[in-house]
Amino acid sequence: MAGTKGRFAPTPSGCMHAGNALCYLLAWLSARSQGGTVVLRVEDTDVTRMSPSATEQTFSDLAWLGLDWDEGPSPEERTGPYFQSCRTKIYDQYFSLLRERGAVYPCFCSRRDVRLAAAPHEEDRAAIYPGTCRNLPPEEAAEKAKKRAPAWRLRLEDETVSFSDVLRGDFSCEILREYGDFPIRRADGVYCYQFTAALDDALMGVSEVVRSRDLLSSTPWQVYLQRLFGFAPPRFIHIPLLLDEDGKRMAKRDFSLSVRQIRRHYAPEEVVGALAFLAGLQEDSTPRTAEELIPLFDWEKLPREDIVTPRALFARCAADGEEAER
Numbered sequence: 001m002a003g004t005k006g007r008f009a010p011t012p013s014g015c016m017h018a019g020n021a022l023c024y025l026l027a028w029l030s031a032r033s034q035g036g037t038v039v040l041r042v043e044d045t046d047v048t049r050m051s052p053s054a055t056e057q058t059f060s061d062l063a064w065l066g067l068d069w070d071e072g073p074s075p076e077e078r079t080g081p082y083f084q085s086c087r088t089k090i091y092d093q094y095f096s097l098l099r100e101r102g103a104v105y106p107c108f109c110s111r112r113d114v115r116l117a118a119a120p121h122e123e124d125r126a127a128i129y130p131g132t133c134r135n136l137p138p139e140e141a142a143e144k145a146k147k148r149a150p151a152w153r154l155r156l157e158d159e160t161v162s163f164s165d166v167l168r169g170d171f172s173c174e175i176l177r178e179y180g181d182f183p184i185r186r187a188d189g190v191y192c193y194q195f196t197a198a199l200d201d202a203l204m205g206v207s208e209v210v211r212s213r214d215l216l217s218s219t220p221w222q223v224y225l226q227r228l229f230g231f232a233p234p235r236f237i238h239i240p241l242l243l244d245e246d247g248k249r250m251a252k253r254d255f256s257l258s259v260r261q262i263r264r265h266y267a268p269e270e271v272v273g274a275l276a277f278l279a280g281l282q283e284d285s286t287p288r289t290a291e292e293l294i295p296l297f298d299w300e301k302l303p304r305e306d307i308v309t310p311r312a313l314f315a316r317c318a319a320d321g322e323e324a325e326r
Contacts, residue, residue: 003036003207004030004031004034004035004036004037004207004208005031005036005037005038005039005204005205005206005207005208006027006028006030006031006036006037006038006039006206006207006208006209006210007027007038007039007040007041007201007204007206007208007209008024008027008028008038008039008040008041008062008067008069008072009041009042009043009197009211010024010040010042010043010055010058011043011044011050012042012044012050012051012052012054012055012058013049013050013051013054014051014054015054015057015061015258015259015260015261016057016058016061016258016259016260017250017257017258017259018242018250018257018258018259018262018275018309018314019212019241019242019249019250020259021061021065021259021271021275022239022242022275022278022279022307023210023211023212023239024062024065024067025065025067025272025275025276025279025290025293026210026237026239026279026302027208027210028067028290029281029290029293029294029297030208030210030237030297030299031208032294033294033295033297036207036208037070037071038067038068038069038070038071039069039070039071039072039082039204039205039206040062040069040071040072040073040082041072041082041083041084041200041204042055042058042073042082042083042084042085043084043193043196043197044083044084044085045084045085045190045191045193045196046190047085050085052078055078056075057260059073059075060075061259061260061263063075064259064263064268065259065268065271065272065290066268066272066289066290066291067290071204084196084200087196087200088191090199090203091191091195091196091199094195094199094229095152095184095185095191095195097229098154098184098228102155103154103155103228104152104153104154104155104184104185105133105134105136105141105152105153105155105181106133106136106141106144106145106150106151106152107129107132107133107150107151107152107153107181107183108133108141108144108145108148108150108151109129109132109133128178128179128180129153129180129181129182130180131180131181133150133153134153134155134181148187149187149188150187151183151185151186151187152183152184152185153181153182153183153184154181154182154183154184154224154225155181156175156176156179156180156181156182156224157176158174158176158177159174159175159176160172160173160174160175161173161175161220161223161224163219163220163223163233163236164236165216165219165236165237165238166235166236166237166299167213167237167238167239167240167299167302167304168213168216168238171216171219171220173220175220175221175224179220179221182194182221184225193218194218194221194222194225195225197222198221198222198223198225198226199225199226199229201222201226201234202226202229202231206234207234207235208234208235208237209234209235209236209237210237210239211236211237211238211239212238212239212240212241213238213239213240213241213306214241214249215238216236216238219236219238237299239279239302240302240303240304240305240306240307241306241307242278242306242307242309243306243307243308243309244257244308244309244311245308245309245310245311247308249306250309257309257314257317259271261317262314262317264317265314265316265317266314266316267287268289269287269288269289270285270287272287272288272289272290272293273285273286273287273288274313274314276288276293276296277313278307278309278313279301279302279303279307280301280302280303281293281296281297281298281301281302282296285313
């Protein structure tokens, strides 16, 4: 696909783990193998959860792995158009468009939106919103707003949202019935993940989104938003999750195997080679640079099921855990 633009979209709330590294490697390889470009966007809208040191570590880890980008901040930058925390005025403009259309409404039901502002995971999906505040009379909403600032939900139309995923195939849902009106701005004014990610992908010209399969369930929301604003959704590729040998998903919040930890024991070529082996791009974990993997890249090689990481693959890191227990 000529002109493909992929993206890295880290949330700097902790150290990048091996699963993040695999996702970024595959996103980079897909774009580069098509002669395309890569954009780096820092998804830091909820500044209370973000860490400047984690941002610095992410930039460092990407460079160490040999993954560069064509658009985005330099490692020295801490503000600018590729940081979501600096894009509030843009989000305000598009939110105002939705209000003018009557496509959003204030919701006073709960503070669950605080959790939903972060990138969701499949097991974290909230119950379908029953539409309690959907048709709240304006005067009643005004009275409620005097006591409590509302969150804002998107008023979904009763329609079918369909898209095709490279690895998962065709996906279709009746979005209002199966998903319900979802929040796009929290009561404290912070814009939610679905809104900012969908809008930024469109505005930055991203044509291919590579991310883990636990985010597949949130894709209809983003497709709906992009089409609502008149944008063509990107091509989606939801890759298998990287699991530890016990079958547990790697996650920042669980302090899983981090790239920072791996770097203490392995050369970057060893890590890239190991990740390529897990992804089915090569038959063993022969050390490779990211550049050397471009001719080997093919989405057809990737497993469709979640990927278990043998402990032996990063065995040198085990000493860190043993020292921590002493």
